[in-house]
Amino acid sequence: MTLHREGKGSIAIAVILFLLINVISYKYLFVAYPAIFYLLLLVTFVLLVLVVSFFRIPNRSYTVGTDTVLAPCDGKVVVIEEVEADEYFKDRRIQVSIFMSPLNVHVNRNPVSGEVVYNQYHKGKYLVAWHPKSSTENERHTNVFKAANGKEVLTKQIAGALAKRIVNYLSVGNKVEQAGEMGFIKFGSRVDLLLPLDADIKVKIGDIAVGGITEVARW
Template sequence: MTLHREGKGSIIIAVILFLLINSITCKFLLPHHTFIFYLLLAVTFALLVLVVSFFRVPARTYTINENSVIAPCDGKVVVIEEVQPDEYFSDRRLQISIFMSPLNVHVNRNPVSGEVVYSQYHKGKYLVAWHPKSSTENERHTNVYRTKNGKEVLTKQIAGALAKRIVNYLPVGANVQQADEMGFIKFGSRVDVLLPLDAKVQVKIGDITKGGVTVLAHW
């Protein structure tokens, strides 16, 4: 397992705060309030471990298959439905939404290989990620991939109540590989995937996905 480069600043700040808080509490609490000192030490250490874990990148064998759409993130499948997209597409699409909790791996990966034909950031609100309007009203970044067989897949990285920073690495015109990094959402949230209606879905509501590994659908 490695740590993602997006976590450098956050981890440094967390370590500094951990050392500062416990240096102060050691001086004032340890001599006469030993239990309280060790309780605060345990709590702050747990928070430090949690922050570090946000940026973990576990070693995995990724799924590479030009006839499959893979999960762009770790999380739980919360939506599978036919929708009318609010951007790029004019026809109806099949939406699969994956909710990322703060405990999930936060790296986002390309669901398919192909050319990035659309990349757009949208300012917005910070509704909770499972809110029905989060897909259209929250801060988000949308990408559309065109595969070599002409299929187009849209991904939407969506901020939530805790996730206040979306990172996206894909400019229009880039040719990308399936399972390579698309971006990062700090502290979780949600990723939507919009597929053609003829895609054969391989997951169901409540399934747990692994980014870059779990197959969402086949062509």
């Protein structure tokens, strides 16, 4: 396991706060209130471990398939429904949404190999990620990938109540590899996929997806 480069600043701040809080608490609490000191030490250590874990990159063997659309992130499948596309596409699509909890791996990955034909950042609100309007009203970053077979899939990295920073590494014209890094969301939220209506969906509501590994659909 390694740590993602997006975590450098956050982890450094967390370590500094951990040391500062516990040095001060040792000076003022250790002798008179040792139980409080140890409780504070435990709580701050757990919080530090959580911050570090947010930026972990597990060692994985990623799936590759020209007829396969992979999960763009780790998390729980919370939406599978037919929707009227509100961006780029002008027709109806199948939306698959994956909710990322603060405990999930937060790296976002390309669902297919191909060319990035659309890339757009949108300012917006910070509604909770499972809110029905979060896909269209929250801060988000949209990409459209055109696969070798000519079909296109849209992804939306969506911010939530806790996730206040979306990072996207792609630009229009980029040639990308399936399961390569698309971006990162701090700390959690969700990613939507918009697929053609004839896509063969391979997941169901409640499934736990693994980014770059779980087959969401075939086309």
